[in-house]
Amino acid sequence: MASLTVTDEQVRATPAKVIQPAWVRVTHWINALAMILMILSGWQIYNASPLFGFSFPRDYTLGGWLGGGLLWHFAAMWLLMINGLAYLVTGLATGRFRKKLLPITPSGVIHDVRAALTFKLGHDDLTVYNYVQRTLYAGIIVVGVLIVLSGLAMWKPVQLYYLVMLFGDYPTARYVHFFCMAAICAFLVVHVALALLVPKSLRAMIIGR
């Protein structure tokens, strides 16, 4: 009996702690692909009637012209929607969002932002998110929900009139959609830069440990 117990402990102790469970890794990378397809085709659509005094470089758009961009956008939306829903439902049901992202306290955020700006914010324990990470990860989920809702409002403004009303009117939903995209792009830059600065976090998102 005694030797059996020891063996069990050894088996359990051998693999490193799982930081990112498989469902997080799978939805993360599907989301990364879906986001890039949505952003590049979205830039193509934006260029057809720019909201501001600039267009996106043609090399960074998908679809070749407006019609192609729309086809890509309305195809990749399924990937984004289904994957996003699976992520949200699993995150809520397993309690991962609550455990990893909460609480977010103002004092915690201020402390960690200050630490980050003075390069004193450590990443020793990848299983615990600091307050900057919590704020960004929770924030990007809210932005993700908003960009989908504003997108649906623009896609079917007659059928989903109540969604349009939620944003005020159709042109406002367009601006919301644009600024959510801008927020996601800004997040992407910081997120990728930090992942490269802390390679073990990238490894954890690929092999889990």
Next chain:
Amino acid sequence: MAKRSFLIPGVDRRLLIKDSIKAMPDLARRRFITGGASLGALTLLTGCDVIDSSSAEEMLKSVSKFNDAVQAFIFNPDALAPTFPESAITKPFPFNAYYDLDDAPEVSAADWKLEVRGLVDNKKSWTLDELYQLPQVTQITRHICVEGWSAIGSWTGTPLRDFLKLIGADTRAKYVWFQCADKDGYNSPLDMRSALHPQTQMTFKYAGDILPRAYGFPMKIRVPTKLGFKNPKYVVSMEVTNDYKGGYWEDQGYNSFSGS
């Protein structure tokens, strides 16, 4: 004062013209996926050249058809487009086409006749005076362009469903196909359910005045539940048909349903 002149609020005139040039059907444009597929990012992501242009195009087209089926299943085709007060009207309402206003069709009211063809009992052509005798209604709705811009306008005319009843159209047919006087022969099919929608209108007036040349004189089909390109201007004929006859933009890759 302003550096750039705007035909449409928020739309750069030069870009619009550039878009119009792009709109000319040419071989390069028809193979629209090629440009997108050569994108380094995508090749990088997929790790290989699986996005072969024709198979990607086919895949995207089938997803588009799938989207149509999903929409037909979950949405109510008779849902009404929101209406607005007069104070909400966009002034000036933009002129928009794949050509300049100077090249817009100049239709002579005296010579113009609306031809009626296909699955209808009475195929007589209609003069403008005859059409003006039909009961008219006014509605203020938002016109939404496939490009993303939108504008609110006031349109007055005869509900298309009343006219279809009057000419004894077979409303079990699949489409009403419109042909227009635009250069290059604009045309567009409208699914029968949308043609019978209470807000779909044969429009003769804009903002209470006879439809100006810019907005499609003498007759436009106003479909507030569809994107702008499904709202043909300068209409010269309508055909009730079971055949999908394609359309100017539809043939180039815009989704033919394009309902909002």
